[in-house]
Amino acid sequence: MRPGHLWLVSLACCPLAGWPLLAHAGYKRFSRPCRAGLAAAVGSVLVSGWMTFFALAGIAWRPAAIVVLAGLTAFLLRFLPLEDSSEPAAPPEFPARRAERLAPGVAVISVIAAFAATASAAATSPDLLFFWGPKAQAFAAARTVDTSFLREPFLEYMHASYPPLVTNLYAFASIAAGRFAWGAATFVFPLCLAALASALPGLLRTATPRGTAWAASALVVAAFGFLGNEVDVAGNGEPWLWLFETLATALLVGGAATTGAGQLLAGLLLAGAVSTKVEGLPFAVAAAILFLAIRRRELRIGRAAGFLLLPGVVSLGAWFAFGASRRLFYGYEQYGSFLDIHWNELARVLSSIASALWSAGWTLPWLLPVAALLAAPGKTRLAALPLILAAVLTGFFVFTYLHLPDSSRWIEWSAGRVFSPLLALLAIASVCVRQQSG
């Protein structure tokens, strides 16, 4: 088998590692494809988490040991109080009508189009070459997070403190394949999209009627597939972030989120978000707080908070403990002083963001979910969760951009990517409606 193929095939260890948890009875309400997609996401978090723990403990990475430990962790998590007597029954299903069946077809075609765009090298992110790839390659060679590499003065742009999930998983695949495979790494984009297309309809189905769930999923997948090619995300962190943030949000507005099983799953997905990119941290904190506030009457608050927050605290805590123990970093790097904000740049930042979003497909990937949201009849208070999350992320990005005296160029090449998760939040908000009969 060629190294590139082996590189990709090795990532199949992620769903295998996550499956012992998703096979638990608490997740039987979800279809098998849905659980397979969720297992891929959860397994990625567990594999990466164990790689961080190995690095912290000074143990060299061995893929087989890491996969076994990740699978064992997924199995042991089954013994947590996941089942809930108040768990609502799965909604009754009727045979799908022809119009409904169109939605999964559209999602599948979108994923195939994303594969084709990636295969033709049309969606490759320059950051793969500048940032993600070199780090993963160096870590694979060292079989740990290579502190001497991160300390190199001319490699400061690699951001030593950046969350480890993407570089961990790429290093994992590189060790398995014997080298870093640049072309193979780009295929993570359509693979994450396929996992999302597999899991999202089942999660949204617990929040909304099947036809709407399938159509909303199709829009999210199609929009990410389109945008991934437009703003070049293949090989970088965005596809992972889409997977974790979209699935976590869909779970939190659905029926499963009131159960221990649903909360643990959401917590693991939020841990994935915080371990993927810096903006995953404000997202996860805001998501947990909003969930506990909006759905407090349906929850046992202490248990829900524990399930939601502990996986992220453990994941990020291990990473920061690694940085501190090696005297490499003690938190995230900042762009200047935290409160040194160029407020006079606000108008230019906002107009640059609007321009960047316009150039990413005439803003269609965001406008279509907004239109669906406005057209949705009888929105429930659960719609506030994704909408406030979108507002929090927007505020975070604008706040970050305001730290440079002129961030126009930075916005030009990054805004389309960093604002991309918002489209899924808007689409999920649009399905938070009172369910109708008839």
Next chain:
Amino acid sequence: MRIRSGGPQYFLLLGGAAALTIISIAKLPPPAEIVKAPSTPFDRNPATAAASDYRLFQMAAAAIPAGATVSPVSQPRNAVRETSLGREAVGLLPRCRVLPAAAWDTATHLEDQAKFLIVAGPRPSNPPGDLILETPEGTVWRRRRP
């Protein structure tokens, strides 16, 4: 409860998904080009130099011995371009020690200490050493006195 899958919201969700999918497909290269593997992962990248740099560094990686010090420079010299070249070289020459000729768009002059020079662009009029590789994208030189 009966499923309801009609109305403007459903049309916008599904119609929007279909529209974006159609645009995605329309933007794809011709099928023959998709089936044919690209020479680099950056062949269709908007940054036009990315693919040629990738090819140059891949060829150079095979010609430069492991552990050697190497510095990528541009012809003509340009600190902005050499900053990019230095970053690309870190990823594509993992067995070498890369000494960037520029960082943060400012010249470092570290190329003076490198055993090998990779010159992106036309062959320099004043040879910086012994030519060990020439490709359409650039040349690789072994310096006589690092």
